[in-house]
Amino acid sequence: MLSFAGLPPMVRAALASILIATSSLSGMDLPDDTVIYGVLPTLFNSDEPLNGVTGQLDALRDLGVTVLWLSPLTVSDDPSHISYAVTDYRRLRADFGTPRDLKTLVKEAHARGMKVILDFVPNHTSSKHPWFLDAQKKGKESMFANYYQQDSQGNPVHYFDWENLPNLNFDNPRVREEITSAMKFWIEEYGVDGFRMDAVWGVRERKAQALRSLCAEVLAAHPNTILIAEAGAGDPFYFEQGFQVAYDWTDRLGEWAWEEEFAKPVPDGRKLAALAMEGADPQKTLRFLNNNDTGDRFVTKHGLERTRAAAVFQLTVPGIPLVYSGDEIAAEFDPYDDSPPLSWKDPHNFRAFYKHLIVLRKSIPALSAGKMELVEAVDAPSVSAYLRRVDESSWALVVVNFGEDKEVVFLIPESVKIPGSAVWDTLNGCSVPVGEGRSISLFLHENSAAILMPAR
Numbered sequence: 001m002l003s004f005a006g007l008p009p010m011v012r013a014a015l016a017s018i019l020i021a022t023s024s025l026s027g028m029d030l031p032d033d034t035v036i037y038g039v040l041p042t043l044f045n046s047d048e049p050l051n052g053v054t055g056q057l058d059a060l061r062d063l064g065v066t067v068l069w070l071s072p073l074t075v076s077d078d079p080s081h082i083s084y085a086v087t088d089y090r091r092l093r094a095d096f097g098t099p100r101d102l103k104t105l106v107k108e109a110h111a112r113g114m115k116v117i118l119d120f121v122p123n124h125t126s127s128k129h130p131w132f133l134d135a136q137k138k139g140k141e142s143m144f145a146n147y148y149q150q151d152s153q154g155n156p157v158h159y160f161d162w163e164n165l166p167n168l169n170f171d172n173p174r175v176r177e178e179i180t181s182a183m184k185f186w187i188e189e190y191g192v193d194g195f196r197m198d199a200v201w202g203v204r205e206r207k208a209q210a211l212r213s214l215c216a217e218v219l220a221a222h223p224n225t226i227l228i229a230e231a232g233a234g235d236p237f238y239f240e241q242g243f244q245v246a247y248d249w250t251d252r253l254g255e256w257a258w259e260e261e262f263a264k265p266v267p268d269g270r271k272l273a274a275l276a277m278e279g280a281d282p283q284k285t286l287r288f289l290n291n292n293d294t295g296d297r298f299v300t301k302h303g304l305e306r307t308r309a310a311a312v313f314q315l316t317v318p319g320i321p322l323v324y325s326g327d328e329i330a331a332e333f334d335p336y337d338d339s340p341p342l343s344w345k346d347p348h349n350f351r352a353f354y355k356h357l358i359v360l361r362k363s364i365p366a367l368s369a370g371k372m373e374l375v376e377a378v379d380a381p382s383v384s385a386y387l388r389r390v391d392e393s394s395w396a397l398v399v400v401n402f403g404e405d406k407e408v409v410f411l412i413p414e415s416v417k418i419p420g421s422a423v424w425d426t427l428n429g430c431s432v433p434v435g436e437g438r439s440i441s442l443f444l445h446e447n448s449a450a451i452l453m454p455a456r
Helices: 009-021 049-054 057-063 099-111 130-141 173-190 200-221 237-241 269-275 298-302 304-314 350-363 365-369
Strands: 036-039 067-070 074-076 086-092 115-120 194-197 226-232 245-247 285-288 320-324 371-374 383-389 395-401 406-411 422-425 430-433 439-444 448-454
Touching (some): 049 099, 057 099, 057 350, 115 226, 173 194, 173 200, 226 237, 269 371, 269 383, 298 304, 304 350, 304 448, 365 383, 383 406, 439 448
Parallel strands (some): 036 067, 067 115, 115 194, 194 226, 226 245, 285 320
Antiparallel strands (some): 074 086, 371 383, 383 395, 395 448, 406 439, 422 430, 422 448
């Protein structure tokens, strides 16, 4: 293991940049069976959030989760259940639990084969962070005077209406050192496995090369660290810096790639499938229906059956699926409303459905790692039909009907073999005959789906 300890910050950053520029990052891709679960700890237990999560680890493992993403745990001036207003990069907020509670959570997750990553905030701090307060009080006499971005008048700069979240100055090597040191602290002190890095698009905008050195130094010390960029996966820049995963956004900041289609009464299934093939590397794209920033849950906006169909789509296209707290029970809340803990009852039998989909994704190589190609369903624009294949014998053909009840007709592509006169619908557990010329005819109800494979 390489270490840059003891070297001046500027030298460390330079060496880190050289290291990542001359190293192959392909070995650090997440496993094909990765399923990330977004954890809002207070939904598990409002009195002892971290212990509440620990108490649910067996259930999460049973669901098929391999990575837990915990919402921000660092001390904040904002008592909300989710806060990105950091006031101490190395201290755990007491209302979530004790250091021992977090260490226990990580240890128990590891014992169950799951990794744990933290939501980390490199772009800004709270305006009540000691660095900022000292800089405001002492001005140029402060050792933190150059820790924050300033405009031409010397005023702190922030994005949007985030007046309480001043941007850090990544031109300052000491800032870069503070951030990388804090990231390594959580790995070395608590054993966490990586980070979902908040608003890295902002760091890039101000100092693009800073992300390269941040990632490089952390990866040099801890090569298996998971790094997820809160930025669009359509831009190869973030993968070039060392991130393994980025968000399913359009080329506009924070705009969900699927949002326009799901906002329609009937989504364009063909367009949805085409969108799932776009981007710098679809296999490294974070696929979600909900996250901390999507407001009311997908099921609240679109109903139970549309959510089931969308979940089939999410878990069978290329990428890394994210299941956010309560998705598997069709929970309804807004993450920023400080909702009470979930009951974890499952009145709609969603959990079994999600588990079935995750089992299929993990057990069928084509669904987790196969290439994707579109399949034309005859006169059915509301239908997403696509082939996932590893080779001609290892394949799965997914058909999702977002429109009205319909007889869906299509041809199985010539690129795969059909051993026999039927295929197997592994989602619904039934055989489907193959007609003349490799044709398939399926009757699909609105918001229903099939996953076809070579017959057993």
